[in-house]
Amino acid sequence: MNPSRTAGTNAATGRGQKQYRFSELIAEHGVRDRWEKVRKYFFLRESTYDMTNRCNIRCDGCYYYEGDKQHAVENQSVDDWRRLMEMEKERGITFVVLAGAEPSLVPERCRACFQVMPLGCIASNGFKAIPEDIGYKIHISVWGNDDTSLRIRNAKNLLRRQIENYRGDPRAVFVYTFTRNNIDEVYGVTETLAENGCRITFNMFSSPVGYSGELRHTEETLMKSRETMMDLLGKFPESVLFSPYNVVAHTHRLALHDLFSCSYPRMNHSTDIGLGRSFKQYRTDLTWDRDAACCVPDTDCADCRHYAAGSAVVTARLYRHTGDPDRFKSWLDYVDTYLAVWVMGYEKGTNLCDRMIPPPGHEIF
Amino acid sequence: MAADNILQRVAEIIIDELKLEDLTPVTFDPDMDLVDELGIDSMDLTTVVLVLQDEYGITIDEDDYPRLSTLRLIAEYIEGKLKE
Numbered sequence: 001m002n003p004s005r006t007a008g009t010n011a012a013t014g015r016g017q018k019q020y021r022f023s024e025l026i027a028e029h030g031v032r033d034r035w036e037k038v039r040k041y042f043f044l045r046e047s048t049y050d051m052t053n054r055c056n057i058r059c060d061g062c063y064y065y066e067g068d069k070q071h072a073v074e075n076q077s078v079d080d081w082r083r084l085m086e087m088e089k090e091r092g093i094t095f096v097v098l099a100g101a102e103p104s105l106v107p108e109r110c111r112a113c114f115q116v117m118p119l120g121c122i123a124s125n126g127f128k129a130i131p132e133d134i135g136y137k138i139h140i141s142v143w144g145n146d147d148t149s150l151r152i153r154n155a156k157n158l159l160r161r162q163i164e165n166y167r168g169d170p171r172a173v174f175v176y177t178f179t180r181n182n183i184d185e186v187y188g189v190t191e192t193l194a195e196n197g198c199r200i201t202f203n204m205f206s207s208p209v210g211y212s213g214e215l216r217h218t219e220e221t222l223m224k225s226r227e228t229m230m231d232l233l234g235k236f237p238e239s240v241l242f243s244p245y246n247v248v249a250h251t252h253r254l255a256l257h258d259l260f261s262c263s264y265p266r267m268n269h270s271t272d273i274g275l276g277r278s279f280k281q282y283r284t285d286l287t288w289d290r291d292a293a294c295c296v297p298d299t300d301c302a303d304c305r306h307y308a309a310g311s312a313v314v315t316a317r318l319y320r321h322t323g324d325p326d327r328f329k330s331w332l333d334y335v336d337t338y339l340a341v342w343v344m345g346y347e348k349g350t351n352l353c354d355r356m357i358p359p360p361g362h363e364i365f
Numbered sequence: 366m367a368a369d370n371i372l373q374r375v376a377e378i379i380i381d382e383l384k385l386e387d388l389t390p391v392t393f394d395p396d397m398d399l400v401d402e403l404g405i406d407s408m409d410l411t412t413v414v415l416v417l418q419d420e421y422g423i424t425i426d427e428d429d430y431p432r433l434s435t436l437r438l439i440a441e442y443i444e445g446k447l448k449e
Contacts, residue, residue, distance in 0.1 A: 022415040042408040092404060263407075272431040273400050274407035318411045319427055 017324070025328045034352060038335045041343065044119070046095040046275075046312065047088060048295055049282045051109055055101035056127055059143065059153040060215065064100035066208040067298040072283040081109045084286055085116035092278060095342075096120035097295070097308070098136070100284075104128040110136070121342050126162035127155060130171075137344055138171045142200075144182035145189055152215075159189065163196050173241065173341050174198055175307065178225045179205040179215040190232050194239040201241040201341050202229055204250050204305035208298050216303065219253055223365065226251035230356070241340050243333035243351045248358065249314050250305045252365060256313050257301050259359045263316045264294035264309070267301055275312060311338040320360040327360065329353040372440040378420065379436065382413050395437040413439075421447060 026032045053074050055064065064070060075081070088096070096117045103110050103122045107130060110122060114134045122130060126140035140162050143149060149158040166172035174193055176186055186202075193200050204225065207216045217225070229247045233240050252259055257267055268276040281293040292298075295308040314334050321331035329352035340348035358364040376390035383405060399405045410433065414425045417439070423446040425433075433439045 021419045023419050039408075039412065042406065042412070045406060270431070272434075273405075273410060277400070278406075316407055318408065319414065322415060 020322070020324055022322060025322060025325055028325070030352060031325075031329060031332065034332045034336060034349060037349070038332060038339060041339055041346070044095045044343075045093050045278050046097060047093050047278070047280045047282070048097040048099055049084075049113070050100040050284045051098050051103040052106045053101055053284055054105050055125070056105065057102075057125055057153050057155045057158075059125075060213060062101075063208050063296050063298050066210075067292070069100070069283045069292075069297060072285040072287070074284040075286050078108050078112045080286065082112040082116055084282070085113050089117060093117070094119060097123065099123040102128075104130050107131050107134065110134050119343065125153075125155070125158075126165055126174075127158065129165040132169075135344060136171065137173060137342055138166065138169070139173055139175045139341075140166060142174050142176045142189060143179065145185045148182055148185060159192065163193070163198060167196050167198060171344065172198065174200045175203050176200055177203040177205050178217075178221075178228075180217055180221045181214060183221060183224050183228055186228060186232065190236055190239065194236050199239055199241055200236075201307060201337070202246070202250070203307040206255070206296070206305050206309075207300045207303040209300045211300065217305075222251045222253060226365070241337055241348055243330070243337050244354060244356045245314075245330035245334045246310070246337055248330075248356045248364065249310050249334065250307065252305075252359065252362070254362065255302055255304050256306070256309050257304060259362060260313045260317050260320075262294070262301065262304070262309065262313050264312070265290050266292060266294040266297070274316060307341070310334075311342060314338075317360070323360065326353050326355075326357050330357040368440060368444055371443050372436065374420070375417065375440050375443065376436055378416050379413055382416055383409050393436060395440070396435050398434055399436070400434060417443065423447065 026035045050069060053070055096113055097120060098110055098113060102125060104124045110130065111134050114136060121137040121139060123139045124130060130138055142159060143153060146157055146159050149155050176189060190200055205215045205217060226247055229242060230244065233242055256262060262268060263275040265276050265279055270276045279293060280288045281297055282288045295312065296306050299306065315338060318331060321327050333351045333353055336348055339346040356364060372395060373390050376393040380388050397403060410430055418425055421443055423443065433442060
């Protein structure tokens with residue numbers, strides 16, 4: 001320690017403001033504990049895998065059925081999937097996200113992945129239960145109440161089916177995607193999920209490239225989503241896995257790339273360190289394309305507010321959140337939420353910052 | 366501050382912060398690539414950077430992270446910052 005110098009200006013600290021040392025930021029008892037809790041998971045290195053071209057429902061605005069990836073020739077060999085996981089492990093991947101189109105239709109492939117790579121998550125529509133021995137987190141997509149699901153997903157009694165399949169299942173997190181049209185419905189859905197002991201987190205509809213449909217958000221619906229999320233966070237603190245900073249990051253007028261500089265290869269050409277170096281997004285034929293690689297390919301980056309993207313992108317910007325105590329606490333809340341949503345066995349703590357803090361270098365909205 | 370002292374202290378910080386139980390400041394090869402050979406990631410590097418900023422009272426810009434790929438390069442970077 002050199003006492004003759006003061007800590008330098010942090011990226012998030014403006015002129016004339018107190019400059020905090022990192023040791024000051026983590027000095028507070030609860031903050032230090034939370035920092036130590038989340039940093040244990042800094043070893044996570046993710047990649048994403050499309051498991052099958054098939055799905056049992058067809059949703060308006062589905063990302064999977066955009067672009068070329070839907071036409072990949074599906075590799076049906078469980079042994080090949082197992083070998084892929086072994087190779088992934090060898091190159092340092094520690095967390096897998098099994099996605100498109102509907103992984104529950106190929107449980108034997110999911111099981112092979114789990115047997116090699118014990119940490120991961122499956123993105124599912126929840127219509128068909130995934131066997132209990134596949135111990136990944138399961139994200140069940142919810143796009144509104146049953147009337148809305150019938151209209152835009154052509155699925156009858158979907159929420160009821162999802163709850164029947166996953167009530168009391170510690171793997172399950174219900175992911176409610178706010179669209180332009182379903183904001184008011186989230187109250188009833190959250191209440192139903194809470195009554196059934198289910199946990200819920202929030203996502204924002206982010207348009208696929210070229211999408212011009214009715215689900216795309218406007219500034220007005222972003223703000224309304226923000227107010228609704230904050231309200232639900234207060235009303236259902238035990239069931240809602242979210243924080244005020246999650247609300248800010250995902251309902252801001254600017255999308256994630258403009259706020260935080262997306263770190264996925266599609267938008268980040270650096271291969272020096274981090275996601276730009278290690279992340280791959282495999283199609284069902286087990287190939288990948290660096291130019292298309294991100295957590296939800298074929299999303300319009302200018303409109304991307306995906307919960308999955310934020311989990312990686314906001315987390316990676318730790319440095320920018322060390323400007324002052326509230327900003328650092330907000331970042332810790334965000335990471336604590338992301339880990340509770342994505343990692344089996346991780347339990348979310350109480351949010352450390354109960355107010356909305358603007359993202360570094362930006363206004364609150 | 367002597368370059369050797371910085372090298373030694375940076376090694377201690379990296380070992381301590383990243384809990385590298387197999388290494389000591391003596392056995393830590395200063396030219397080992399931290400990403401390729403040690404497997405550290407951006408979150409690990411940021412953690413080390415934050416502690417180094419406190420230790421030496423300097424600012425390390427995010428844009429400079431790619432330059433900090435070995436223990437020796439980090440020590441030289443800090444030495445340069447202290448001379449500014």
